[in-house]
Amino acid sequence: MKVDLGDLNAFVTVARARGFRDGARASGASASGLSEAVSRLEAQLGVRLLHRTTRSVAPTEAGQRLLERLGPALTEVETALDVVNSFRDRPAGTLRLNVPISAVRLVLPAIVPGFLAAYPDIELEVTAEDTFVDVLAAGCDAGIRYGERLEQDMIAVPIGPRVQRFATAASPAYLDRHGRPDHPRDLLTHACLRGRFSYGPTPLWEFEREGETVHVDPKGPLLISMGTATDLAIDAAIAGTGIIMLFEDWLRPHLDSGALEPVLEPWWLSFPGPFLYYPGHRLVPAPLRAFIDFIKEPME
Incomplete structure (x- = not known):
């Protein structure tokens, strides 16, 4: 047929x-x-x-x-056709990335404008979600995730900041009314604005200082879906509803403006930055190869 x-x-x-x-x-x-x-x-x-x-x-x-x-099969067809890209003066085609919403906010803005300016014949498609997907089955060329969620047969390339921190913060007005925590366990008596991912339970809040690690399961009036509803939690924190934990870079503008005040900063947990990942068992499409070369350039 x-x-x-x-x-x-x-x-x-x-x-x-x-x-x-x-x-x-x-x-x-x-x-x-x-x-x-x-x-x-x-x-x-x-x-x-x-x-x-x-x-x-x-x-x-x-x-x-x-x-x-069909998804993987059509991707292979596109890859086969992409071979002719090597005969062009500059790569062309579509690059499809699957990334977490945090990467859309904190990683890609520093990369995408320069990349598209350097490769005007490449069209970039970005799908933002926080579930771990098979990039090939989803019709994507590559994804961005953190190291603990990468499969062993994937090639991983560092992208974005290599060290990040989770920060806790609240509005000065909230802290004036309820007091400023001295230890992570003090959060158990505070209103905390929590988030959870679609693929698991609500995570504990983790802190670390001088070799001591503390996990707490805080309670509070607001529980949001991480990524998609994060801005709601930030707005609630600024309005004085409670204490929020989030990527430091995401909260940084509000910390710098004074709308939010750092909470337990000596205890903020550091962790390795994200990776661009793609399957290691197939030819790398020219648009993806150009993107890999572009993000490697500043590190070399």
Whole structure:
């Protein structure tokens, strides 16, 4: 059976976007064109691939199976076509990155403008989420994560600050009313603004000083989804609702302005910075190779 590659690509685009309009925005194609391509593919295969309602689109069981196999396969096709990039004066194409929301806020702003200026023929697509995904299955070339969440068969390249810290802070007004903690365990009597990731329980707050490590499980009036709702927690902290723990760089503008005051700064935990990671068992696409070279340049 000979199936049009464009129709397969249209199906993958719509299935990942969970909608024809969102798929059109992601791909630059028209929603009607994607719909026609998927219908044509379903007719040729003789099986429905997508459940369609007025509000959403989701793969059928057959569509999900096809999507799981097609994602990596289409990525390999793109990689094969990318070989011709080596014959160009400068690399071109699309670079797709999957990164945590913290990296969008703290790492990429210092890199992306310069990279795009240096490589005007490369289009950068960034998907921000805090779940750990198979970058190939997700249709991405590479991702950004921290070392403890990297798989062994991945190649990792340092990106962004090499040392970061978690900071705790609160508004001066809150601390004037409730007192300033002297030890991490004092947080158990304070209102704390906590966050959790979608893939696990609410994490403990960790502190370290002169070889002593302390974990506390603070309580408070606000629990947010890390990344997507982080700015809400920051706003609440500035308004005097409680004490927040977050990347120091994320809080730094508010610490410098005085809107927030450092809490337990001698206990702030340091940890290694993030890595750009990509599969080591495939050819590196030219846009990704250019990005790797670009982020390595300042370190050499």
